Amino acid sequence: MPGQTSAGAAASASLDDQIASLNALISTLARTRSALPTLVRTASSTSSPSDRAQHYRAASTECQAAVRSLGEQLDALESVFQAVEDSERRDSKGIVVRAPAPNRPASTPATDALSWSALGKALQGPGAGRSGKGETVEVYSPLFPPPRSHAEVVDLTRGWQAKHPRTRVDVAAGPSEQLHELRFVARGALHAHVALRWARGPDGDERACEADYVTCHALSEDKLPFETSDFAIFRTLSNQAMAIIDGCRVKDVGVPQISLRDFEARREEIKEQLLIAATEVGFFTLVDHPIPLENVDAAFDLAERFFSLSDEVKMKTAWNGKNMGYEKNAQIRPSTGYPDPKESMQMGFQETEDQEKAWPAEEDCPGFRQDALRFMHEARNLSINIMELFAEGLGLPKDTLVEGTVSPEGTDKSDSMTTMRMLKYHDCTGKDFGEDYLRAGSHADFDVLTFLFQREGQDGLEVCAGKEITTPFGVGDVWTPIKVERGAIVINVGDQLKRWSDDRLKSTFHRVRCPRPGQNQGARHSIGLFNQARRDAVIQGPKKLYPKITGGEFLAQAMKRNYEAAMKKDKLETYEVKEETLIANKDHQVSGTGLEKVVAAAA
Ligand SMILES: O=C(O)CCC(=O)C(=O)O
Ligand SMILES: [Fe+2]
Known part of the structure; x- marks a missing residue:
């Protein structure tokens, strides 16, 4: 993965100085603002001409000094913008990527084990239930009443679509009358797939609703290394996917x-x-x-x-x-x-x-x-x-x-x-x-x-x-x-x-x-x-x-x-x-x- 530019690194390191200089600028502006009325008051005062001249000189010297330092500080501001600009870079897809904020703990380096699907699994949190195949899955109870008719499915998906505009909701017909499934695809440079399934028990009661999978993958998953922007988009999409899941479950983690x-x-x-x-x-x-x-x-x-x-x-x-x-x-x-x-x-x-x-x-x-x-x-x-x-x-x-x-x-x-x-x-x-x-x-x-x-x-x-x-x-x-x-x-x-x-x-x-x-x-x-x-x-x-x-x-x-x-x-x-x-x-x-x-x- 391409590293951060050296200008970006320098910018991060001196960010504190830049904030200090911005603060100085603000106080200079305040001083200048208070010096100008003094200047005007002196010019229009009724005291003797020599006193007036003396006051005027003192006030104008202070005012000019303030304006001069304002100019210097405005010039210095340029370097702040430059540093901000340098802290960004564009990756090969032309997407702007920000340098990490200073003092942030270094992120865990990507390893082979950290594949997209592994990340998807990690996002599911600690598995607590067991699927029919004996795999560990998280089990949810539906917060929404699972739809019982096509019209109810349409209403439900419209509601979600409105809440998550970047998300496409596909409704898959369940494999049986009892088992229903909704699939979501969060669109972007990457796709986040979420499948929610729930079953209705033999006596009509709604059973556990499980998030079958949350996977995020790039369009070209096989092309390594991944770009920083991929991870940023991945995170956004995964958050969106998790928000969908959170939105439709009672925090029911099953019985481990x-x-x-x-x-x-x-x-x-x-x-x-x-x-x-x-x-x-x-x-x-x-x-x-x-x-x-x-x-x-x-x-x-x-x-x-x-x-x-x-x-x-x-x-x-x-x-x-x-x-x-x-x-x-x-x-x-x-x-x-x-x-x-x-x-x-x-x-x-x-x-x-x-x-x-x-x-x-x-x-x-x-x-x-x-x-x-x-x-x-x-x-x-x-x-x-x-x-x-x-x-x-x-x-x-x-x-x-x-x-x-x-x-x-x-x-x-x-x-x-x-x-x-x-x-x-x-x-x-x-x-x-x-x-x-x-x-x-x-x-x-x-x-x-x-x-x-x-x-x-x-x-x-x-x-x-x-x-x-x-x-x-x-x-x-x-x-x-x-x-x-x-x-x-x-x-x-x-x-x-x-x-x-x-x-x-x-x-x-x-x-x-x-x-x-x-x-x-x-x-x-x-x-x-x-x-x-x-x-x-x-x-x-x-x-x-x-x-x-x-x-x-x-x-x-x-x-x-x-x-x-x-x-x-x-x-x-x-x-x-x-x-x-x-x-x-x-x-x-x-x-x-x-x-x-x-x-x-x-x-
Ligand atoms: O009989 C059971 O399954 C539960 C009994 C129980 O919860 C109790 O006696 O405290
Ligand atoms: Fe008990």
Whole structure:
């Protein structure tokens, strides 16, 4: 690439001097302006002729000096213009290229790897979704309602054409009824191609809209070296292309998938991926983890075995107000005001009287306690690895989150608040729930890190990812479904880790939707490990953004907030809780993830 001219370089170097001389010029002009009226006043004054002559001489000397220096400085200005002119050059295409401003950090020299298409890819930002072909792509939700008719397509393209006059919009017919595609070509010496695709789901809902590609290429791409002007135009076009994409997406980056393959060797890489996922989305899935599939299947079998017991037997270990035990149709989310249609069994790591009473009797569910504990420890061991990476990534001592959540062996672990929860959402077959009925109302978890196991074919989990929640409980926001993938564990950051990270990591709202017509109406099973801060662990981020708070205090505050939100109707501006629901639920307490009905006398 041709270099900058030497005159241009000299001009850049002396730019400060030139600015100084311009400033001097301005002050001379000001002095001259004030000297002239003095001169005129002197000439017309009524004092004696000799005084008048003396004043006149003094004023005129000053005025002439000012005018002379004005002339010199105007001459000097010529060199400023010359320098500006020298700082430009024309490349072989006759296009004027400006020299870089002084003091600007040197740009990275172009290498072979920096091809147009590589630049195009770089412009797409960190890829976060996966295409059908397994490639990483960014996934967007359309901000505009995807057009449903030809007339709507015409309106949409006209609108964009008006907003981006240099952009040609080609509408390509989708490969199928469901898949639609818009292609843009930003015209210039280079072309920037952008293709947006979106699909409509089988039940008519609009699915992810993805920017398929953003590429910019010259008309003669094979001719190297590229001219500086090519890069300038490239940048303009790419910005324009990105503006189009930004204009039609909600910042929904999808839910990243992170592989734990070769964990030790890839520790640093995985740490970085975790940090990015937790910072941008708050949700991610883990694959290639050490928990064998058959162990997950066995845990689900165990849960099914437990849930198939009679209610009478299950209620022997009813929920005890401390996140242990069984409950059914009892947890009320403030966002919905009705109990989640589900049953659940919660199990803690404590070796206390409370937990002892919350384990089903051996004769009622043989092997349950032993098998559940094995799986709980297996899941927690994995969570320990992940929590260590998060602590390191956040600049906290490596053990901070692990020591903050795991009670020491050899104690009764009575300060442990971590819980594993087996969930079973009721079978919906033959029941007509309204369009927006939820199996789990929208909420953010209170804990540090949640590990959620799901079963294939039992979808429904949705996250409000990549977008700030705009209402206190995320009602009315845009939701991204997380399709269950066999072997993938869904992990999300909870409010405690958000605080421990000084708000660097996101605690993202999520919910479980009821199946829509045509979807699996059967029960949905899930198992979550909710890593919570120990009762006496002190939560504080490296920057001390918030005052210290213990795990116990944190939970009490969160419960109070949830309870008040659900119980005081006047605070519920964004969602409705019917009066009769409030009355019917006045005997409910708040649990780790919402409200629970007080079903047992246990405190
Ligand atoms: O069951 C699920 O998929 C999600 C459960 C959940 O978010 C919770 O219990 O906090
Ligand atoms: Fe949750």
